Amino acid sequence: MQLDVMNFKMPLIVFSIFLASGIHGTPISNSSENVETKRCPDGYTRFKESCYLLNNEVSSWIEAYQICNIFDSRLVEVDTSEENTFIQGYLKEHGQQKGQLITTFTYRGNYGNSNQMEYKSFPGYWIGGQSMELPGHWYWGKSMKKVDFSILGSHSVNITDSSCLFLDRANLYLARNKPCYTMMYSVCEKAPYTV
Ligand SMILES: *[C@@H]1O[C@H](CO)[C@@H](O)[C@H](O)[C@H]1NC(C)=O
Ligand SMILES: *[C@@H]1O[C@H](CO)[C@@H](O)[C@H](O)[C@H]1NC(C)=O
Numbered sequence: 001m002q003l004d005v006m007n008f009k010m011p012l013i014v015f016s017i018f019l020a021s022g023i024h025g026t027p028i029s030n031s032s033e034n035v036e037t038k039r040c041p042d043g044y045t046r047f048k049e050s051c052y053l054l055n056n057e058v059s060s061w062i063e064a065y066q067i068c069n070i071f072d073s074r075l076v077e078v079d080t081s082e083e084n085t086f087i088q089g090y091l092k093e094h095g096q097q098k099g100q101l102i103t104t105f106t107y108r109g110n111y112g113n114s115n116q117m118e119y120k121s122f123p124g125y126w127i128g129g130q131s132m133e134l135p136g137h138w139y140w141g142k143s144m145k146k147v148d149f150s151i152l153g154s155h156s157v158n159i160t161d162s163s164c165l166f167l168d169r170a171n172l173y174l175a176r177n178k179p180c181y182t183m184m185y186s187v188c189e190k191a192p193y194t195v
Contacts, residue, residue, distance in 0.1 A: 073190030
């Protein structure tokens with residue numbers, strides 16, 4: 001595994017947390033020492049009770065799973081349709097347009113000329129769902145909860161397959177499945193911390 005995973009190419013997003021309760025100057029009823037403020041680490045983006053990080057280094061699903069673990073997070077598990085919509089929208093705005101160049105090789109053509117060929121990673125983002133142990137039995141890798149395909153809102157997953165789930169750029173980031181060794185980007189998720 002590469003150790004340059006710290007090099008996430010993420011814009012730094014600064015969060016402001018507003019503690020005011022009303023819109024038009026309604027007084028805050030509880031003193032601020034009762035209010036817990038939660039934050040995401042630098043580089044992560046907050047949505048509800050989670051912090052998200054795009055890993056723009058490409059890897060297989062299992063490596064992506066391990067990389068998220070190293071960062072004390074998990075390969076994202078999509079629990080609600082709001083979360084699904086948020087991640088899709090976030091990727092539409094910030095996701096990589098293309099696969100990453102993995103290697104270039106030269107081959108000789110029919111007429112003795114040499115040609116360059118580029119091998120790129122797949123332009124998608126791994127999420128935590130997989131059916132590696134048993135074809136057609138889909139679980140989120142970390143929590144081992146069953147994948148609810150109605151939340152993912154996708155009919156593009158071959159649910160009888162033994163593979164891994166990803167969000168497909170070419171398909172407006174709807175969930176699809178691919179062999180788990182496919183090289184692509186990934187999304188990590190962790191809980192915010194309390195300050
Ligand atoms: C203030 O805090 C108390 C105790 O935590 C809670 O029961 C109450 O609903 C809070 N009031 C408001 C307006 O948030
Ligand atoms: C779905 O997966 C099963 C099991 O791997 C495979 O036999 C079948 O051909 C796949 N169907 C499609 C449409 O790819």
